[in-house]
Amino acid sequence: YVLSQPPSLAVAPGTTARVTCGGNNIGGYSVHWYQQKSGQAPVLVVYDDIKRPSGIPERFSGSNSGNTATLTISGVEAGDEADYYCQVWDGSGDPDYVFGSGTKVTVL
Amino acid sequence: QVQLVQSGAEVKKSGASVRVSCKASEHTSITYYMHWVRRAPGQGLEWMGIIDAYGGSTAYAQKFQGRLTMTTATSTGTVYMDLNGLTSEDTAVYFCARAPLKATALDFWGQGTLVTVSS
Numbered sequence: 526y527v528l529s530q531p532p533s534l535a536v537a538p539g540t541t542a543r544v545t546c547g548g549n550n551i552g553g554y555s556v557h558w559y560q561q562k563s564g565q566a567p568v569l570v571v572y573d574d575i576k577r578p579s580g581i582p583e584r585f586s587g588s589n590s591g592n593t594a595t596l597t598i599s600g601v602e603a604g605d606e607a608d609y610y611c612q613v614w615d616g617s618g619d620p621d622y623v624f625g626s627g628t629k630v631t632v633l
Numbered sequence: 634q635v636q637l638v639q640s641g642a643e644v645k646k647s648g649a650s651v652r653v654s655c656k657a658s659e660h661t662s663i664t665y666y667m668h669w670v671r672r673a674p675g676q677g678l679e680w681m682g683i684i685d686a687y688g689g690s691t692a693y694a695q696k697f698q699g700r701l702t703m704t705t706a707t708s709t710g711t712v713y714m715d716l717n718g719l720t721s722e723d724t725a726v727y728f729c730a731r732a733p734l735k736a737t738a739l740d741f742w743g744q745g746t747l748v749t750v751s752s
Contacts, residue, residue, distance in 0.1 A: 622683070
């Protein structure tokens with residue numbers, strides 16, 4: 526199973542960033558999103574398509590339908606600059622757990 | 634809050650093996666799964682495999698079959714990742730990451746261990 530993400534996205538502070546993740550019928554999967562800042566470990570920011578872990582700002586939200594899942598970051602801040610990865614569990618494929626190729630979000 | 638503490642950086646020669654450990658700060662009787670994920674320079678995240686931290690069952694990505702082994706020491710809450718037959722393509726930062734159930738999100742991550750393979 527292949528997940529496709531745009532390599533990069535540049536946004537101005539205070540605006541909205543939408544990071545997409547494309548996959549065949551991805552709407553039938555639970556999608557999770559991770560933020561990885563330079564030199565740090567990834568952090569889970571959205572799980573099961575739309576849920577936020579404790580401590581993640583409400584500015585981060587997710588949606589998933591059809592062939593596209595989207596991570597939306599509202600009111601982008603300089604501290605949101607990072608690589609973002611989508612991920613699903615594909616129990617019938619190899620590998621079982623698939624990451625998207627990642628999107629580098631740059632805050633202008 | 635669960636914390637996962639990994640062992641330190643390693644430098645290995647081509648053909649050698651490496652062991653990376655991952656210890657959970659809160660070792661409880663609640664079962665969980667541990668994943669290993671790596672990120673090579675200039676590349677994205679790559680899933681390697683998963684282990685039931687208490688039962689010990691494993692599943693590996695086909696790419697690593699035959700040279701990847703994951704084990705668990707339940708008495709100390711430590712999980713180990715052994716990778717043999719190292720090549721320069723294995724140079725990467727290796728992360729352990731916990732998931733409460735087999736198909737759920739990876740909710741807590743270790744700090745990462747840099748493994749450098751030189752010829």
